[in-house]
Amino acid sequence: MFKILIAEDERDILELITFTLQYGGYEVIPTSNGLEAWEVIRRELPHLVLLDVRMPGMSGYEVCKKVKTNPQTKHIPVVFLSAKGQESEINTGYETGAIDYILKPFAPDQLLKRLKELLASHTGEEGLLLLEN
Amino acid sequence: MIDLTPLSLSAILLLSGLLGYVLLSQLIRYLSKASQNSNLHFKPRLPVHLPNHYEAYFLVEPGGKIAYSNSAVKELFNLNGGKTSLEELASEMHPKESFFALCTREGKARLNIGECLIEGKSYRLPHNSSPAMLVAFRAIGNGNISFENSLSSSQTVSLPAKVDKQSLLSSFDLASASKDDETLDLTQELDKKYQQKTQQLRLEHQRTETLLRIMTELSSSLDFEQILQRTLEVLNDVIGASHATCMVLQTDNRKLTHLATVGYSTPLPPGGMPSALNINQGLVGWIIGNRKSVLINDVLEDERWIQLPNSWYHHRSAVGTPIIMGDQLLGVLLLYYPEVGKFSVEQLDLIQAAANQMAVAIKNAELYHLTLNQKDELSTLLRDQRVETSRSRSILEAIADGVLVTDQNGEITLFNHSAERMLAMNRAELIGRPVDHFSDLFDGVALAWMETIKTWTQDPFSFNPMNTFTEQVGLENGNVLSVNLAPVINNEEFFGTVSVFRDITHLIEVDRMKSEFVATVSHELRTPMTSIKGYVDILLMGVAGVLSDQQKRFLEVVQENTERLTILVNDLLDLSRIEAGQVNLNLQSLNLTELIDDVMLEINRLTVAENKTMMFDIQLPSDLPPINGDPERIRQILINLLGNAFHYTLENGKVSLSAHRVGDEIQIDISDNGVGISPKEQDRIFDRFYRGDNHMVIATAGTGLGLSIVAKLINMHHGRIWVQSSGIEGEGSIFSFTLPIYDHSKHAINIREEYVQNINR
Numbered sequence: 001m002f003k004i005l006i007a008e009d010e011r012d013i014l015e016l017i018t019f020t021l022q023y024g025g026y027e028v029i030p031t032s033n034g035l036e037a038w039e040v041i042r043r044e045l046p047h048l049v050l051l052d053v054r055m056p057g058m059s060g061y062e063v064c065k066k067v068k069t070n071p072q073t074k075h076i077p078v079v080f081l082s083a084k085g086q087e088s089e090i091n092t093g094y095e096t097g098a099i100d101y102i103l104k105p106f107a108p109d110q111l112l113k114r115l116k117e118l119l120a121s122h123t124g125e126e127g128l129l130l131l132e133n
Numbered sequence: 134m135i136d137l138t139p140l141s142l143s144a145i146l147l148l149s150g151l152l153g154y155v156l157l158s159q160l161i162r163y164l165s166k167a168s169q170n171s172n173l174h175f176k177p178r179l180p181v182h183l184p185n186h187y188e189a190y191f192l193v194e195p196g197g198k199i200a201y202s203n204s205a206v207k208e209l210f211n212l213n214g215g216k217t218s219l220e221e222l223a224s225e226m227h228p229k230e231s232f233f234a235l236c237t238r239e240g241k242a243r244l245n246i247g248e249c250l251i252e253g254k255s256y257r258l259p260h261n262s263s264p265a266m267l268v269a270f271r272a273i274g275n276g277n278i279s280f281e282n283s284l285s286s287s288q289t290v291s292l293p294a295k296v297d298k299q300s301l302l303s304s305f306d307l308a309s310a311s312k313d314d315e316t317l318d319l320t321q322e323l324d325k326k327y328q329q330k331t332q333q334l335r336l337e338h339q340r341t342e343t344l345l346r347i348m349t350e351l352s353s354s355l356d357f358e359q360i361l362q363r364t365l366e367v368l369n370d371v372i373g374a375s376h377a378t379c380m381v382l383q384t385d386n387r388k389l390t391h392l393a394t395v396g397y398s399t400p401l402p403p404g405g406m407p408s409a410l411n412i413n414q415g416l417v418g419w420i421i422g423n424r425k426s427v428l429i430n431d432v433l434e435d436e437r438w439i440q441l442p443n444s445w446y447h448h449r450s451a452v453g454t455p456i457i458m459g460d461q462l463l464g465v466l467l468l469y470y471p472e473v474g475k476f477s478v479e480q481l482d483l484i485q486a487a488a489n490q491m492a493v494a495i496k497n498a499e500l501y502h503l504t505l506n507q508k509d510e511l512s513t514l515l516r517d518q519r520v521e522t523s524r525s526r527s528i529l530e531a532i533a534d535g536v537l538v539t540d541q542n543g544e545i546t547l548f549n550h551s552a553e554r555m556l557a558m559n560r561a562e563l564i565g566r567p568v569d570h571f572s573d574l575f576d577g578v579a580l581a582w583m584e585t586i587k588t589w590t591q592d593p594f595s596f597n598p599m600n601t602f603t604e605q606v607g608l609e610n611g612n613v614l615s616v617n618l619a620p621v622i623n624n625e626e627f628f629g630t631v632s633v634f635r636d637i638t639h640l641i642e643v644d645r646m647k648s649e650f651v652a653t654v655s656h657e658l659r660t661p662m663t664s665i666k667g668y669v670d671i672l673l674m675g676v677a678g679v680l681s682d683q684q685k686r687f688l689e690v691v692q693e694n695t696e697r698l699t700i701l702v703n704d705l706l707d708l709s710r711i712e713a714g715q716v717n718l719n720l721q722s723l724n725l726t727e728l729i730d731d732v733m734l735e736i737n738r739l740t741v742a743e744n745k746t747m748m749f750d751i752q753l754p755s756d757l758p759p760i761n762g763d764p765e766r767i768r769q770i771l772i773n774l775l776g777n778a779f780h781y782t783l784e785n786g787k788v789s790l791s792a793h794r795v796g797d798e799i800q801i802d803i804s805d806n807g808v809g810i811s812p813k814e815q816d817r818i819f820d821r822f823y824r825g826d827n828h829m830v831i832a833t834a835g836t837g838l839g840l841s842i843v844a845k846l847i848n849m850h851h852g853r854i855w856v857q858s859s860g861i862e863g864e865g866s867i868f869s870f871t872l873p874i875y876d877h878s879k880h881a882i883n884i885r886e887e888y889v890q891n892i893n894r
Contacts, residue, residue: 010660010663010664012664013660013663013664013667016663016664016667016668016671017667019671019676019677020667020671023671023676054656083655083656083657083658083659083660083663084652084655084656085655085659085703085706086648086651086652086655086710086715087710087715087716087717088715089652103659104659104660104662104663105659105662105663105665105666105667105695105699106663106666106667107666107667107670108667108670108671108674109670109674
């Protein structure tokens with residue numbers, strides 16, 4: 001089963017995403033700020049990381065940078081899920097190493113569909129195997 | 134006086150010769166006096182003059198016939214007795230041969246005249262008699278006369294044989310001493326003539342003197358009216374009229390003005406007094422119309438005269454003359470007298486001469502005034518220009534923008550207070566110097582600015598109106614200035630350049646704050662909407678439990694409105710970013726056919742979602758060249774326009790899309806048979822928030838921002854958008870827009886540069 005880490009400071013939204021992903025059949029690791037997220041990522045090494053951008057303590061961009069610069073974690077695909085929709089903000093997201101930038105508000109079914117595609121193309125043979133199962 | 138007694142016929146005959154001689158001698162006496170002053174007795178227009186003291190004369194034709202003789206000759210030679218040829222005359226002379234020979238001598242003594250004027254009387258010779266000879270005589274006492282022909286050889290001959298020498302002599306003596314009545318009469322007559330001649334001479338002299346005084350007056354002053362007044366007075370001193378006036382034609386040639394008068398009780402106002410008569414009325418009118426002088430003995434008997442009602446003056450005599458310069462009529466000179474027959478022809482001559490001098494003076498005055506006016510106009514113009522220049526300078530000094538002006542040589546001529554403040558520089562260090570001084574002040578932008586000034590100064594024609602210089606300059610203190618540079622060109626003459634500095638630090642700060650605000654609002658609105666939308670969607674998916682139909686329907690209402698809210702927020706943010714210039718186009722070669730296929734998938738989803746059947750007719754030529762555009766934005770444009778066509782057309786309607794090439798652009802037309810747009814609304818539909826008041830538009834969810842965004846995006850692509858619609862429901866509307874065709878040649882260079890750069894890395 002795919003393991004997806006979520007970092008989201010808004011409690012309601014964290015619950016919404018967690019529910020949606022669990023419904024989609026994923027193992028979900030919810031975290032509520034950047035610092036916590038980075039600690040858990042290093043420990044758990046999830047298949048994919050879904051980050052909010054604006055969070056207290058450490059922003060999503062910083063978490064992404066850490067993931068992408070750490071040799072142990074740099075293979076993990078990072079996706080942003082943010083309400084920040086300015087062109088510059090989206091560009092920064094890609095520049096820090098994310099593979100996608102999904103804008104809030106989102107439709108749960110669309111989010112699941114997108115994540116499935118991303119996992120298929122970014123997790124190699126292991127991913128394909130997991131998806132088939 | 135002795136009473137004249139009738140003389141017997143015989144006495145007359147006896148005395149005829151004597152009388153002739155007496156007459157001759159009287160004439161000689163009179164004429165010799167007169168001729169000392171002038172040749173009044175003869176006014177011949179001859180190339181030859183009578184020798185002095187020769188008073189009796191006749192003209193001889195070549196055949197010896199006497200063509201003309203004056204009365205003195207007639208008396209002397211008794212020509213009345215029928216002698217008409219020289220031969221007959223000569224028979225009475227001693228020596229006969231000598232007289233005859235002298236009178237008829239052939240030679241080169243030809244007068245070569247056709248006309249001669251003798252004693253004021255014009256005498257014309259017969260046509261063929263021009264080779265004539267003039268023979269003149271004079272008395273030399275002792276009964277002899279001297280004569281001379283036109284060959285100037287003199288000769289003395291004796292008196293006619295009939296007249297006894299002695300008796301002639303004694304008769305002469307007697308005549309001078311006796312109280313012979315007839316002789317006395319003649320003497321008196323001659324004296325009278327002499328007096329007349331003397332008077333004539335005096336007049337001539339006076340006339341000359343008056344004209345001299347007039348000329349002196351005319352050149353004495355530059356005050357034109359004063360000149361005319363003095364001249365008229367001088368003239369009238371001689372003429373002695375009771376009233377005189379000089380009228381001058383106004384510049385429009387329609388009215389006359391009295392500019393100088395003599396004898397009238399009221400003085401003229403400055404600038405003169407308009408004449409009561411029009412220029413075609415009365416005596417004045419006649420003078421002007423005919424350009425001739427008049428001399429009227431009694432105006433009351435002259436039909437040209439108009440007696441003005443209420444006139445205090447009772448003129449009878451009048452004399453007038455036009456004042457003419459070249460062929461230009463300048464005015465009229467008129468003199469009056471209250472008695473009949475006052476003026477003479479001689480006086481008219483003098484008045485005419487004075488008028489000629491006045492004409493010169495009037496012309497001179499006109500020229501003088503013209504010069505004076507031009508001088509005034511010029512000085513006014515110069516003063517106005519000075520005022521204007523200092524005003525312009527004051528304005529430039531006062532405005533809040535910094536202004537720097539350079540002249541034709543690229544040197545700074547103006548650096549205003551605002552510029553001093555903004556750039557923290559002192560004008561005293563800059564005025565009169567080239568702009569090079571700024572080189573160490575600014576960054577690279579300043580160098581470009583200075584180079585542009587130099588380029589324009591060296592070659593003003595390098596300036597391209599499309600290519601003005603506008604840049605932002607960051608200062609060391611963190612302030613930001615905008616620099617606007619333009620050449621000053623008037624009538625193709627280069628005067629220099631003007632640079633306008635504006636402190637835009639605050640504007641940039643405001644712009645940054647606006648962006649921040651937009652970003653914040655964007656985030657703050659989307660966060661709650663994420664929860665609403667997400668949970669409603671989850672509920673509707675049924676994954677959180679089974680819903681009743683009613684619950685499902687209510688949640689769908691929430692979902693739809695959340696959707697509207699999302700679109701509104703997205704559109705608002707989109708528009709504010711476009712307007713802030715924060716949207717950068719990702720331009721690339723785009724295949725319209727592929728793009729439209731993709732867009733139609735989206736539109737089809739829309740028709741399914743809204744469960745509304747619509748026919749879409751897409752007509753694209755197979756050879757349509759690729760366009761240069763941002764795929765996401767072109768997609769946005771097409772979805773918006775097709776979505777509008779779909780929404781504002783009734784079910785089972787038709788929406789058509791076609792494209793064709795126009796020059797370097799592709800024109801895309803999207804038409805429908807929907808509600809249409811009334812002509813009065815067509816100007817406003819691209820305005821923000823404008824939605825029109827059609828029932829179908831109101832019933833459809835929308836923000837009124839879609840077309841506004843579309844228009845701006847097309848504009849960013851250097852395209853145009855317009856709409857055609859009759860406004861009649863069912864006829865629909867056609868939205869057309871253009872996009873530039875992708876230029877491979879331009880792009881090839883870019884690719885090549887990119888390629889080279891990549892290789893070098």
